[in-house]
Amino acid sequence: MKMETKSAAAGPSSGAAGDAKRWWILAVICTAYLMVGVDLTVVNLALPSAQEALDFTDTDRQWIVTAYALPFGSLLLFCGRLSDLIGRKQTFIIGLSGFALASAVGGAATNFEVLVTARAGQGVFAAMLAPAALALLATTFTDPQEKGKAFGIFSAVAASGTGLGLILGGALTSTLNWRWCLYINLLFAGVALVGSLLLLKAQPKTGARMDIPGVLLASAGMFCVVYGFSNAADDSWSTPKTWGVLALGAVLLIVFAIWQTRATSPLLPPRVVLDRNRGGAYLATLFVGTGIFGIMLFLVYFMQNDLGYSAVTSGFALLPMIVFTGVGANVSAIKLMPKHGPRPLVTLGLLANAVGMAWLTGIDLDSGYLTHLLGPTSLVGIGMGLIYGAALRTGTAGIAPQDAGIASAMVNTGQQLGGATGAALLNTIAATAAADWLTGHAQGKPSAEQLHLAAIDGYTTVFWWCTAIFVAGAVLCGLLLRRGPLPAPAGAPAPAPAKQTASAESA
Numbered sequence: 001m002k003m004e005t006k007s008a009a010a011g012p013s014s015g016a017a018g019d020a021k022r023w024w025i026l027a028v029i030c031t032a033y034l035m036v037g038v039d040l041t042v043v044n045l046a047l048p049s050a051q052e053a054l055d056f057t058d059t060d061r062q063w064i065v066t067a068y069a070l071p072f073g074s075l076l077l078f079c080g081r082l083s084d085l086i087g088r089k090q091t092f093i094i095g096l097s098g099f100a101l102a103s104a105v106g107g108a109a110t111n112f113e114v115l116v117t118a119r120a121g122q123g124v125f126a127a128m129l130a131p132a133a134l135a136l137l138a139t140t141f142t143d144p145q146e147k148g149k150a151f152g153i154f155s156a157v158a159a160s161g162t163g164l165g166l167i168l169g170g171a172l173t174s175t176l177n178w179r180w181c182l183y184i185n186l187l188f189a190g191v192a193l194v195g196s197l198l199l200l201k202a203q204p205k206t207g208a209r210m211d212i213p214g215v216l217l218a219s220a221g222m223f224c225v226v227y228g229f230s231n232a233a234d235d236s237w238s239t240p241k242t243w244g245v246l247a248l249g250a251v252l253l254i255v256f257a258i259w260q261t262r263a264t265s266p267l268l269p270p271r272v273v274l275d276r277n278r279g280g281a282y283l284a285t286l287f288v289g290t291g292i293f294g295i296m297l298f299l300v301y302f303m304q305n306d307l308g309y310s311a312v313t314s315g316f317a318l319l320p321m322i323v324f325t326g327v328g329a330n331v332s333a334i335k336l337m338p339k340h341g342p343r344p345l346v347t348l349g350l351l352a353n354a355v356g357m358a359w360l361t362g363i364d365l366d367s368g369y370l371t372h373l374l375g376p377t378s379l380v381g382i383g384m385g386l387i388y389g390a391a392l393r394t395g396t397a398g399i400a401p402q403d404a405g406i407a408s409a410m411v412n413t414g415q416q417l418g419g420a421t422g423a424a425l426l427n428t429i430a431a432t433a434a435a436d437w438l439t440g441h442a443q444g445k446p447s448a449e450q451l452h453l454a455a456i457d458g459y460t461t462v463f464w465w466c467t468a469i470f471v472a473g474a475v476l477c478g479l480l481l482r483r484g485p486l487p488a489p490a491g492a493p494a495p496a497p498a499k500q501t502a503s504a505e506s507a
Contacts, residue, residue, distance in 0.1 A: 019492035021199065024139055026150050030157040032096055033133045035188035036126045038160015038168060039068070040419070041296060043119075045169035045311050046178035053178065056112040067116045067231045071123035072130075073416035074223035078215045080131035080409025081267055084402055087209055088132045088139070091198040091405075095129030096196065107182035118182070134408035136200070144338065152333030155388040156326035162296055163322040170311030207458035214267030224249025225417065229424035237428065244480070268402040272399070272407050277342060280481035281394035282414045284346045287473030289418020293426050293465035294357055295380055296320070299373075302363060306452050317369060321381035328385020333393060342390035343481035346473050349390070352383030354470035361460045361467075365452055375497055382471075397486045410459045414457035426462045434458035 043050075051061055083091035099122055105120030136152055142146040172180040228246035237243060260266040273279050295318075303314040329337060332345050359376035367373065395411040396404060437457040442450050 010373040019490070022140055022150075024195065025199050026137065026153060028199060029133045029137050029140075029426045030154055030190050031153070031188055031195070032129055032139055032192040034157050034161050034164070035099065035185055035192070036130050037158060038070060038165040038188075039122060039185060041162045041165030042169040042172075042181045042184070043068075045166065045272075045315070046181040049173055049178035050115065054109065054112050054115060058438045060112055060116075062230070063116050065086070067119040068123040068126075069230060069416065070223060070226055071120055072126045073226040073413070073420060074207065074219045075124060075127035076131060076203060076413045076416065077218045078404065079128045080129070080135075080405040080407075081210060081215075083132040083135055083405035087202055087214060088136050088350075088405065089202050089479055090130040091128050092136060092200065093127045093193065093196055095127075095132060096189050096193045098125035099129060100186055103182045103185035103189070103338055108128040109181040119225075122185075126317070130412045131405050131409035134392065134396060134411060135404040136400065138203070138404050139401065140409065148334045148338055149338075151236045151393040152330040152389055155329035155333055155392050156385065157390060159325045159384045160322045163318045163325070166296070166300060166318060167312075167315035167322075170237060170313075170315035174310065174312050184450065190318055207209075209265035211260075211267035213265050214256060214259055214263055217252055217259060218267060221249045221252030222413070222417075226420045227418040232424040232428065234449070240409070243454055268406055268410070269403060270402055273410065275398065276449055276480055276482050277394050277397065278399075278407065278478045278487065280346065281342065281391040282322070282410050283480060284350070284473065284477050285395070285411055285414030286418040287350065287372065287469060287477070288353075288384070289415040290392075290422035290425070291357070291418075291466040293419065294360075294420035294462050295377065297423070298426065298430060298462050301379070302456065302459050303373075306365060306456060308366065317373060318377060319383075320348055320376040324378050324381030325385045325388070325467070328382045329389040330385070332386045332389025336386075337390055337393060338392060341453070341481075341483065341485040342394040343478060343483055345386045345390040347478040347483060348475035348476065349386030350384040350470045352386065353380050354467045355385065356380035357463045357466040357470065360463045363456060363460065365449075366454065394481075394486065426465065430458035430462045432458075433461035 047061055047064060052066070068472055079091070079095075091203060102118045102121030102125060104124065105141040109115035109118060122393045134154075141150040168184060168211060169181050172178075172184060204461050228242055228249060231239075231245065232242045256268075260268055260270055273282065300314050300318075303309040303317060306313065309317065328349075332349075336345055356376040356379035359379065360373075392411060396407045399407045434454040438446055438450065439451070446454070
């Protein structure tokens with residue numbers, strides 16, 4: 001702190017040098033987080049090719065996705081607290097190294113067992129990497145103006161990762177082979193690892209302690225919830241393996257919540273989630289994670305199976321959405337958050353998503369990209385940018401240093417739970433709607449056109465449900481989030497005079 005103060009007083013050049021280092025650290029953090037976001041979808045487009053190469057069944061195929069989601073979702077809280085305990089730099093580097101190693105093993109897999117084990121390893125190290133990255137961002141940038149810019153850039157990366165995964169997955173599978181959907185992580189991890197070793201400094205101990213009973217309850221409960229929803233997506237809601245595991249997960253999480261009010265050093269201190277703004281931010285990421293599968297899953301199905309787009313074309317069709325997400329996230333975090341706070345941004349973002357999903361219900365077999373897809377996907381991109389630009393910063397706002405890791409983990413937990421819920425719920429809705437359409441319209445064996453129409457009816461039903469999910473999220477988050485800008489942190493420096501600010505930005 002003394003060195004920074006002295007450097008700032010020395011003149012513009014010294015300040016610029018300090019700023020430059022912080023922005024390089026941001027680039028390292030964003031590279032690592034982009035890798036985690038991309039990996040949520042990049043392998044999906046490679047599954048048919050991987051299945052053919054390694055000769056595994058359709059039933060086994062779901063485990064390539066589930067093996068990543070299970071450890072990722074169930075270990076986030078533990079790994080978030082671990083980063084507070086042993087240090088964020090150490091957790092970040094371990095997560096990067098382990099993710100790269102697991103990706104290399106998966107890319108070189110010669111059978112299904114090796115591939116699914118590698119995917120599970122990726123999930124474990126992603127659970128370490130994601131909260132550590134967000135916690136590093138929250139603690140690296142302390143100046144309010146710089147923090148807004150940093151979170152704007154980071155939010156654009158976080159919100160765009162899954163869409164970029166679709167583009168990369170299609171391009172790599174088509175031009176090289178499915179193994180490069182895993183090998184590509186070595187490039188991301190290598191750049192981020194070198195940068196982290198050169199730029200990141202060990203942070204002081206925060207005094208955090210590990211709540212072992214809380215870890216066991218939270219990890220087991222999250223595992224059951226993610227597994228139950230993942231099983232429902234490919235099986236049935238009525239099987240004991242689905243509802244029984246979900247019920248057990250709910251019981252474990254309730255016991256976990258009760259334990260957190262009594263534990264001496266709770267894994268998830270109630271003060272973290274009971275703050276209205278932070279609670280609203282975590283809820284927003286849950287709704288986004290649930291509803292966005294309407295775009296990332298079913299719209300891609302529609303483009304490839306019904307409109308005949310290739311994997312590469314369908315990925316690039318979502319590029320405008322990614323661009324608008326980046327623009328929306330930067331405008332939200334830098335320009336709008338300091339003036340208006342998270343409440344109007346999250347609410348408007350969720351409503352924009354709702355309008356975009358309702359707009360998509362007009363698709364049919366003759367839909368054109370410019371007339372039916374470009375407008376709604378661009379609107380959803382703007383909405384996503386507004387939400388992420390506000391929610392990611394709000395989810396870690398006002399947090400003590402010893403809670404930065406666990407607060408960051410909560411942001412990612414909302415996304416993971418929402419993704420598992422959305423995949424299971426929306427898959428069931430789409431399959432039921434398509435089957436009902438065929439029952440009412442097909443006489444005997446359905447024709448190819450009828451199968452397409454049934455699938456489209458399933459998609460549009462899903463889009464209406466996504467509309468309802470986003471509207472519900474807008475209402476609940478709008479009621480929970482406080483009005484006005486986020487409170488200034490205790491001891492925050494006063495805003496610089498206009499001339500000084502202009503000089504610093506120029507430098």
